[in-house]
Amino acid sequence: MDFIQILSIIVPSALLFAAPLIFTALGGAFSERSGVVNIGLEGLMVIGAFTSIVFNLTFSDQLGGSVKWFALLAAMIVACIFALLHAVASISFRADQVVSGVAINLLAVGLTLFLVKLIYGKGQTDMIQNAFRKVDIPVLSDIPVIGKIFFANTYYTSFFAIIVAFIVWFIIFKTPFGLRLRSVGEHPMAADTMGINVTKMRYIGVMISGALAGIGGGVYAESISSDFGHATINGQGFMALAALIFGKWNPLGAMGAALFFGFAQSLSIVGKSLPLLENIPSVYLLIAPYVLTILALAGFIGRADAPKALGTPYVKGKR
Amino acid sequence: MAKRYMNILIPLIAVLLGVIAGAIIMLVSGYSPVDGYASLWNGAFGELYYTGETIRQITPYILAGLAVAFAFRTGLFNIGVEGQLIVGWLASVWVGVAFDAPKFIHLPLAVIAAALAGGLWGFIPGFLKAKFRVHEVIVTIMMNYIALHVTNYFIRTVLSDHSDKTDKIHDSASLAFSDAMQQMTDYSRLHWGILIALACVFIMWFLLEKTTKGYELRSVGFNQHASEYAGMSVNKNIILSMVISGAFAGLAGSMEGLGTFGYASIKSGFTGIGFDGIAVALLGGNTAVGVIFGALLFGALKVGALNMPMESGVPTELVDIVIALIIFFVASSYMIRWFIERISKKEGK
Numbered sequence: 001m002d003f004i005q006i007l008s009i010i011v012p013s014a015l016l017f018a019a020p021l022i023f024t025a026l027g028g029a030f031s032e033r034s035g036v037v038n039i040g041l042e043g044l045m046v047i048g049a050f051t052s053i054v055f056n057l058t059f060s061d062q063l064g065g066s067v068k069w070f071a072l073l074a075a076m077i078v079a080c081i082f083a084l085l086h087a088v089a090s091i092s093f094r095a096d097q098v099v100s101g102v103a104i105n106l107l108a109v110g111l112t113l114f115l116v117k118l119i120y121g122k123g124q125t126d127m128i129q130n131a132f133r134k135v136d137i138p139v140l141s142d143i144p145v146i147g148k149i150f151f152a153n154t155y156y157t158s159f160f161a162i163i164v165a166f167i168v169w170f171i172i173f174k175t176p177f178g179l180r181l182r183s184v185g186e187h188p189m190a191a192d193t194m195g196i197n198v199t200k201m202r203y204i205g206v207m208i209s210g211a212l213a214g215i216g217g218g219v220y221a222e223s224i225s226s227d228f229g230h231a232t233i234n235g236q237g238f239m240a241l242a243a244l245i246f247g248k249w250n251p252l253g254a255m256g257a258a259l260f261f262g263f264a265q266s267l268s269i270v271g272k273s274l275p276l277l278e279n280i281p282s283v284y285l286l287i288a289p290y291v292l293t294i295l296a297l298a299g300f301i302g303r304a305d306a307p308k309a310l311g312t313p314y315v316k317g318k319r
Numbered sequence: 320m321a322k323r324y325m326n327i328l329i330p331l332i333a334v335l336l337g338v339i340a341g342a343i344i345m346l347v348s349g350y351s352p353v354d355g356y357a358s359l360w361n362g363a364f365g366e367l368y369y370t371g372e373t374i375r376q377i378t379p380y381i382l383a384g385l386a387v388a389f390a391f392r393t394g395l396f397n398i399g400v401e402g403q404l405i406v407g408w409l410a411s412v413w414v415g416v417a418f419d420a421p422k423f424i425h426l427p428l429a430v431i432a433a434a435l436a437g438g439l440w441g442f443i444p445g446f447l448k449a450k451f452r453v454h455e456v457i458v459t460i461m462m463n464y465i466a467l468h469v470t471n472y473f474i475r476t477v478l479s480d481h482s483d484k485t486d487k488i489h490d491s492a493s494l495a496f497s498d499a500m501q502q503m504t505d506y507s508r509l510h511w512g513i514l515i516a517l518a519c520v521f522i523m524w525f526l527l528e529k530t531t532k533g534y535e536l537r538s539v540g541f542n543q544h545a546s547e548y549a550g551m552s553v554n555k556n557i558i559l560s561m562v563i564s565g566a567f568a569g570l571a572g573s574m575e576g577l578g579t580f581g582y583a584s585i586k587s588g589f590t591g592i593g594f595d596g597i598a599v600a601l602l603g604g605n606t607a608v609g610v611i612f613g614a615l616l617f618g619a620l621k622v623g624a625l626n627m628p629m630e631s632g633v634p635t636e637l638v639d640i641v642i643a644l645i646i647f648f649v650a651s652s653y654m655i656r657w658f659i660e661r662i663s664k665k666e667g668k
């Protein structure tokens with residue numbers, strides 16, 4: 001097996017696993033940049049995965065091949081509404097944001113499995129027929145060498161995710177909205193003095209995080225798992241959160257980290273069929289993303305500075 | 320209103336709101352809430368067997384709750400109870416399988432191994448927090464996944480020959496009741512671990528409330544700067560607190576490893592006990608005695624839930640929803656407090 005061949009197995013697979021992480025981590029960026037910790041990303045992904053699968057199964061006959069895209073849209077909307085719970089608790093009711101996030105995660109898993117049993121009468125949905133499948137991207141896949149590695153046997157969602165990452169970077173760092181969002185997360189009192197509505201900005205931040213995490217969950221469900229059960233989103237949300245921190249709360253950094261985690265995840269799956277890697281116990285590859293995140297946090301890979309007001313509720317008029 | 324009074328009232332209201340929300344969900348989905356909750360009650364306490372199972376479930380909940388509460392009291396948030404529990408489970412089973420010794424040596428050894436393993440798993444986030452100011456929440460979440468994958472790997476390759484579970488532990492390391500004792504609860508899996516859990520409740524209370532070290536730990540949780548100024552080593556106390564918290568969590572794992580199951584198996588996901596431990600601690604107001612009540616409630620809910628599909632057709636997940644909502648309401652206690660204060664003000668006028 002030559003090197004190009006190995007790359008053309010690993011790269012598309014890494015891109016496949018990275019896509020859900022990229023979307024969700026970008027969502028996390030909106031929430032955390034506004035100063036609200038969002039451990040609930042995992043639960044929001046669960047909601048997205050559930051919604052997309054149910055939508056896909058229900059409307060597959062009417063909508064045909066395009067159903068998967070509409071399912072993503074549905075996942076986005078439902079998860080956005082679900083995120084409202086976290087917003088209300090942590091912004092208006094001044095709940096401990098971490099505890100509220102934990103509650104979101106538990107609630108999402110309980111609620112979706114409850115509904116799956118109610119709708120389908122069993123613990124797991126059927127497999128969807130209209131899933132995202134491998135495609136050769138037209139024109140680009142004809143480029144010699146590079147085309148075969150990056151654009152053949154790959155998924156549209158991966159490139160969609162990368163494009164969105166650049167858009168999010170632009171929104172957060174180059175627009176007035178982004179400036180306001182960041183100021184609310186760094187120094188809410190100063191922002192308030194300047195006439196920025198802190199509560200509103202934080203609500204928007206958390207709800208966008210819900211929308212993007214919903215897409216992330218939907219992408220995972222419709223391209224990797226193809227059905228929904230209790231173990232569908234097993235820690236992907238926490239991985240996305242790790243990617244966000246690893247990427248220092250910068251959308252492009254988060255994308256880079258998510259690509260790396262996707263790479264690590266795909267290695268643990270395709271690694272067995274590759275020379276060199278087949279002898280390494282898969283456990284090392286499985287834990288690599290988590291160990292690296294801890295090392296990154298400990299400052300071995302460069303200090304990461306969280307938004308200063310992250311995790312603290314803003315109470316007007318209180319110093 | 321008196322703070323003490325409030326500390327009891329808020330969890331009660333949160334539980335009530337959670338139960339009402341559960342009833343509404345059942346109504347909307349076409350089930351009878353009365354039947355649903357009746358089957359829940361029967362499943363938890365209806366027969367001796369069920370009562371035994373409920374107490375069995377309460378055992379690890381008490382320890383997981385203590386772990387979370389202990390960290391909380393010292394100003395730390397240990398989400399890593401789940402991971403510490405899993406490594407504790409593995410360590411206790413390892414000792415239970417690998418050695419052969421008289422019971423009075425073997426059993427304590429297995430239990431201590433679990434506490435040590437959990438403590439080690441808690442040491443890492445504690446050390447990183449003390450040394451590098453890394454937030455313990457993220458590190459403990461990462462440690463959970465590392466624990467899951469590493470223990471699975473150990474079970475598959477070291478403790479068994481590529482099987483998905485280990486051998487049974489030797490009887491000399493088991494917490495299980497004797498035959499005559501098992502008969503008392505109709506052969507439920509109730510085991511001696513409940514005594515260990517209750518002993519730990521006492522230990523935590525004594526440690527925090529009656530010793531100088533406990534005072535120091537609480538003081539660091541209350542105000543780091545003041546404690547530093549008073550000459551306490553904040554860093555040492557942070558590490559110590561995470562180690563003790565982890566040890567409680569590790570013991571919770573040994574309850575499953577040495578008591579309920581008697582082996583360790585490959586897990587595709589988390590047990591959930593560690594996360595429920597957060598709810599148990601919150602409901603218990605992070606006090607040792609409060610944790611018993613929190614564990615009682617969640618143990619009864621979890622075991623009772625298993626009976627719901629059979630008796631009333633309600634999926635067991637309803638209970639998970641209710642538990643999540645209870646956590647939600649406790650977390651949002653500002654809302655409840657605000658409400659109570661408004662009402663009591665009106666009455667005062």
